[in-house]
Amino acid sequence: MQRIGILGGTFDPIHYGHLVIAEEARWTLGLAQIYVVPAAQQPFKQGQQRANPAQRMEMVERACAGNSALVPSDVELRRTPPSYTIDTLQDFRNRLGDSATIWFIVGGDALESLPHWHAAAEIISLARLAAVGRPGSAPDLTWLDAALPGLANSTDRVTGPQLDISSTALRRRVAAGQPIRYQVPEAVLTYIVEQRLYQT
Numbered sequence: 001m002q003r004i005g006i007l008g009g010t011f012d013p014i015h016y017g018h019l020v021i022a023e024e025a026r027w028t029l030g031l032a033q034i035y036v037v038p039a040a041q042q043p044f045k046q047g048q049q050r051a052n053p054a055q056r057m058e059m060v061e062r063a064c065a066g067n068s069a070l071v072p073s074d075v076e077l078r079r080t081p082p083s084y085t086i087d088t089l090q091d092f093r094n095r096l097g098d099s100a101t102i103w104f105i106v107g108g109d110a111l112e113s114l115p116h117w118h119a120a121a122e123i124i125s126l127a128r129l130a131a132v133g134r135p136g137s138a139p140d141l142t143w144l145d146a147a148l149p150g151l152a153n154s155t156d157r158v159t160g161p162q163l164d165i166s167s168t169a170l171r172r173r174v175a176a177g178q179p180i181r182y183q184v185p186e187a188v189l190t191y192i193v194e195q196r197l198y199q200t
């Protein structure tokens, strides 16, 4: 049976916090591959993206280079926005077939908002959730299950090292002229500098 992960994100920019949760999910759940899927337009962040979809895709490709378990996917960039997770899961389910188990990897904030996502009930019928904690926070699955019945049974917790890195803080640091080296892969940093991303 195929065991596949999907890490969706805005990735504006992708950083080591994202790569660590992918690696921990891979190891904990025995995933063969993790598709890393940048959103063209995250439904809750309309108009907030700073780097354009092609630039965020390029950063994802650079971050995944050299790790055959991480597979960049432009599936959401090829669809008309907004990028609904249900459409992405349906796409992977169609390609992988019913026998594959798919985990959608989510951080704590994303998990807490999931009951309000488009077609949330269908999401947990198509995939399991791999819930990764953030430093200092543990999602309350009992409360979330009341908001979206079945969520707790569809969720596997993934614990591991937690890095207090956020894309928002990285963008602010670049704008302030502060270093972000060792928070993003070197090839991503090079691209941010080359493209003059996040400077204002």
Ligand code: NAP
Residues within 6 Å of the ligand: 007, 008, 009, 010, 011, 012, 017, 018, 021, 037, 039, 041, 042, 043, 044, 045, 083, 084, 085, 086, 105, 106, 107, 108, 109, 110, 111, 116, 117, 118, 132, 133, 134, 135, 162, 163, 164, 165, 166, 167
């Ligand atoms: P993001 O900010 O780029 O982050 C991607 C994922 O990594 C999130 O789950 C995030 O969790 C987690 N993460 C980031 N930094 C982390 C760190 N240092 N340690 C641990 N986890 C970390 O992406 P996003 O904008 O939240 O979007 C996440 C996914 O949800 C995307 O695929 C998006 O399309 C989807 N989404 C779908 C809908 C919908 O279908 N209606 C609505 C909203 C979002 P945190 O949330 O905890 O930061």
